[in-house]
Amino acid sequence: MSSSSRMKTASSGTQTPCDDKDRLLFAACTEITIGNGMRASFWNSGWLRGCRPKDLAPNLFTISSFKKKIVAQALTGSAWITDIRLSNRQTITHLLEFVKLWELLRDVQLQPNQEDEIRWKLTPAGMYTTASAYKAEFTGCTRAALAGGLWKTWAPPKCKLFIWLITQNRVWTSDRLARRDWPHSPFCPLCRSVRESAHHLLSECRYTRKIWQHVADWVAYPELSPNAWRPSDSACTWWLNIATMPGVPKKAVRSLAMLIT
16 A cells, blocks of 8 residues: 555544554564653553563453553553453453553653654664565565576466466366365376376376477487486475576576476
8 A cells, every 4th residue: 555545544534554463563673762651552562671561461451441542641640550441350360460560660750851762673773664664574484496486487477377376286186176075087187097186297297208308309408308307296396306407597497397387
């Protein structure tokens, strides 16, 4: 959503479109120093020793009213305590959370002449940038080895899409149909000897291997011969082996493999 769209959403009275994951990311990537308590949310901001009070006392948060109060409102006259809705359903957990939160809050002193400071941890200047937030979203992720060599080929888009689907085992081969008890042929339609699967179609079927042998002879690259292939146990592994085969032009062999399949 663009910035203008977000502003229109906010002006129309609805909340900014973000989910719990976005809020957790913001809490983890910000450092809040409390001054007069007029900017930070009492429950939802990570201002209390780097944590959100709602995470320190989740059960207490559930039974509290006025969850959108800022820090100054919640601390004035210990209003956060009077906001707790008491009933006969409270447990020892609620009591323990209350004591924990009270001990952390009793030493908090607001500074009337100083504004709250919110610093973004991911940039040297402490200012939020979209690029740093986007990068943080993918922290801990690994780049799929498959993707890099799949889309940058000379093959038509429909061939790229087919390879993507078949390496994810998302084509309706006989083995997938059988697992769902759907009608299917018991044998591979090419060799008619074993049950059809994505891996079998790409690398094990004798019909497929014969075609690859002809191709290897035609382009004069013995590395493409099925007898020279590295072992594979899935369609994805087979494609990775083909896509990273040493001694042949990578983009060319990837494009060729897509067209053949």
